[in-house]
Each structure stands twice: as structure tokens, then as C-alpha cells.
Amino acid sequence: MRTRTLATSLVLLSALSLTAACSSGSDASSGTSSADARPGAAPTASPVRSVDPSKIKGLEIVSDSSEQSSCPFAASYPDVPGAEAMTAAMKKDVEERLAGFRSGVCNGGSGGAEGRELNVSHQFLVASGDVLGVRLSTQDHSGAGSGLSTSTYWYDGKAGASRKALGLVADGSQDDFIAALKDQLKGREGIDAAALDTTFSDPASRTAALDDMAFTTSGGLRVTLDRGEVGAPAAGTYMVTFPKKMITPWLSGFGQRVQRQTMTPDRSLDLGAEHIPTPAVPTHTASGDDDTDCKKVTCIALTFDDGPAAPETATLLTSLAQYKARVTFFTVGQNVAAHPELVRAEARAGHEVGNHSWNHPDLTKLTPEQVASQLNRTSAAIKAATGKAPTLFRPPYGAVNAQVKATTTLSPVLWDVDTEDWKYRDADKVARTVIDKAQRNSVVLMHDIHPTSVAAVPEILRTLTARGYHFVTVSHLRATL
Secondary structure (H helix, E strand, O other): OEEEEOOOOOOOOOOOOOOOOOOOOEOOOOOOEHHHOOOOOOOOOOOOOOOOHHHOOOOEEEEEEOOOOOOOEEEEEEEOOOOHHHHHHHHHHHHHHHHHHHHHHHOOOOOOOOOOOEEEEEEEEEEEEOEEEEEEEEEEOOOOOOOEEEEEEEEEOOOOEEEOHHHHEOHHHHHHHHHHHHHHHOOOOOEOHHHHHHHOOOHHHHHHHOOOEEEOOOOOEEEEEOOOOOEOHHHOOEEEEEOHHHHHHHEOHHHHHHHHHHHOOOOOEOOOOOOOOOOOOOOOOOOOOOOOOOOOOEEEEEEEEOOOOOOHHHHHHHHHHHOOOOOEEEEOHHHHHHOHHHHHHHHHOOOEEEEOOOOOOOHHHOOHHHHHHHHHHHHHHHHHHHOOOOOEEOOHHHOOOHHHHHHOOOEEOOOOEEOOOOOOOOHHHHHHHHHHHOOOOOEEEEEOOOHHHHHHHHHHHHHHHHOOEEEOOHHHHHHHO
């Protein structure tokens, strides 16, 4: 599996026997307000079976993020061998959102970045047999009326084609499906009857509005409509769940296969890819505890955020081993779930593994319950991979307050030297920044999802070692000062 960054060419989220599980502003399954949903929200009752991404051979997580409060964005989506057309659709949508955010917020537009943030996270809906489904959840606070929106992307391995969500329903059954959907929405609080008719008036608008559809584990079909789609934005999102008995006759052949794979997944996924890469995992093993005394020698703590990434993290581990350097990795939970073998390799080599949240939201904008979900899910993933729970966390964008601190027993870690390597994809510039700004006991911020940052590390290690620096983990630095 491989994690890579988004394109640098950018300057730059019962079955109610025909009773809808929809409401004005609330998710009937969770009792929480969907209008208030944020990127760090605790997971609501999911309509899908849990998918273990580490079992998807050749998986790449395409990701990018900043670490600056003046330009707060984070985005990720999966790239699965064989589903290139589906990946291209996600790539296009995410890059357009990132480009708009960066030009409007990061480059001084829209009145600056205060209160604004873009977060795109992913969830696998099904990944077995010859079908693949992914939901992207986008939290966009870059302008008036913005908020949470979701879209699902589908791939039909049998046909070798990307599918829209509405493709789960047969063409000849779509009129009946739309009529039943409208019946369940009419009369609901906040629904705009005129908007309802307009939204489903023609094939193009239907496809655009019905872009989030997924099967429940019992075979029902859940339809999610974004806020403002068929009602007042303040009413939030609407959900309608059709029971299996009702929806099955309306499904396309592809929809029937997705329904079956959601209910009873196969052991593996086969989309007909001609080549599936098998990344190497370093086997470096630390030789005992670090006995460096930072009171007597000059120490520095290199830290790497947003990983693990393949092959970047593997390459980095090899460079670090050559200089017997130890560092701290602040990992993102989504990537830990996809690459547990790399997290194990980090710990095995004597490095420290810290918590950087599940999908990189600004924790200060979340409720205590949402903060706890972000950190607890990530800590659980780290412990599952390494056998040891983390003790440190780095808040995304360095944003931390009393409420965040009160929600967790993890100790927050910021930094002294910011390489801004997410902005400057230049190995020489990154290396020079660290070398020029390094001081005794500095904590340096870098990202192991960027190849250019990883490429800068050998020069950093070589030069600073010659100057007498010792590379230690954050916890070791703190303990020996």
C-alpha cells in the first residue's frame, strides 16, 4: 500500500417499512444534529459494514494538508488498483475544492482564514468481489452557507467502469424510485415543495442531487441529501432508507452486486488490475533504549506529521537507521488504519508514535465528544498496530485550547521550527530551513507524506550530526532536560 500527496500543480465527507429516516436537521440513527456535523464528529450509525483498508492490496491514500492556522485544510481519498476511473473522479472533485479554498482563503481572499477550514475525509462502503464504494465527506467553512456535504463513488469491476450513485438503480425503475423518495420527503419539516420538484425534474439534476447512496448491512438502501438540496439549509441533511424488500426490484445489475457484497462480503477484492504494487516494509530494530543524556549533549527532536505513507515512510526509516536517529511520528488515524505495518516498523525501530487525530480537523472547533472520538479512534489504531498506546498528540494546525486539553490525557506537542514543507515542495529548501534554524532542544515540524521532505532528511542528518547534534524523540527530550 502507498500513501501519496495530492498533485502539486494545485496552488494547490427499519428500514422504516417505507417510513423515511429523515428529519429537519437530525439524523434519526444518531439523535445528533446533522446541521451541526463537523469533520471530527463521532461516527453516527453507519449504513455499511466496516471495511479494513489494510486488506486492500496496492491501496494508496492520496492526501495533503497544511499545518498552519492561516490556511487550514486537509484532504484524503483512496486510490485502488484497477479503479483508476473512479480515482480520477475523486481526484477532480477534491482538487477543485482545494484550489478554490487555497485561492479564496490561503491567498488572502474571503477576508482571511478566521473560522474557515476545509476537510475532506474518506470511508470505504464496500470493497469486495468486483465492486468498490467510497464516501467522501467534505466539511467546508470557507464561505456563507457552507458546511457538511457527502458524495459516494462507485466502481464496477465486471464492466471496468466508474458508476454514479444513481447507477445503483436500474434506468427503467428510476421514475418509481424518485416518486417513492419524494413521497417520503413531502411534508417533512423544512422541505421546500418547489425545490423538491425542481431537484428531481430531469436526469442531470437527479444524478447531481442523489450523489450519496449506500446499502445497509440488512440490504436496504439509504439515500442522503445534503443540506439545502431539497429544503432550507438550516434544516440540515435528510436521510431516507428503503427496505431491502422494496428496493431490490428497482436495482440495476450492478446495484444488486453491491447490495450482495455489502450484506455478505467476499474475502477479497478483484477489480482486474494488471499490476498491484507490493511495497517493502523496513525491518530495522532498535538496539535497546536510548541512553542519550540531553543535559550533556546537544539534542534535537525531528517530528513527522500526517503519515504513515508508503513508500515515503519506509524510505525515511531507512535513512534514520543509517544515523541511528530516533524521531517522533504524529500519525493520522485514517493512514494508520491503511498502513499498520509501517506504524509497527516505526515502533520496532525505536521511534515514538504519537496521535495527530483521525482525519486532521481543527479540534478547537469540535465538541468534547467529537474531540474524544478523533483522538480515541486514532490511539486505538496505534495500539492495535504497535501494542502500545500513544502518550503524545499534536493538534492539527497547532490549534489547542483548555477544552481540548480537558478531553484527553494525551500531552500536546507543538514545535519550534516550522519547515513549511507542505507549502514548499523543495528538498534543498526544507533541509536548509532545518539546518539554519536548528538550536539545542528544538522540536522540528516536517511531514513524511511529502517525497521532497523525506529526500531532505539525509542532508539534515549528515550536517547536524557533524555539528554534534543527537536526534531523539520528543518524550526522551522532555524526560532528559
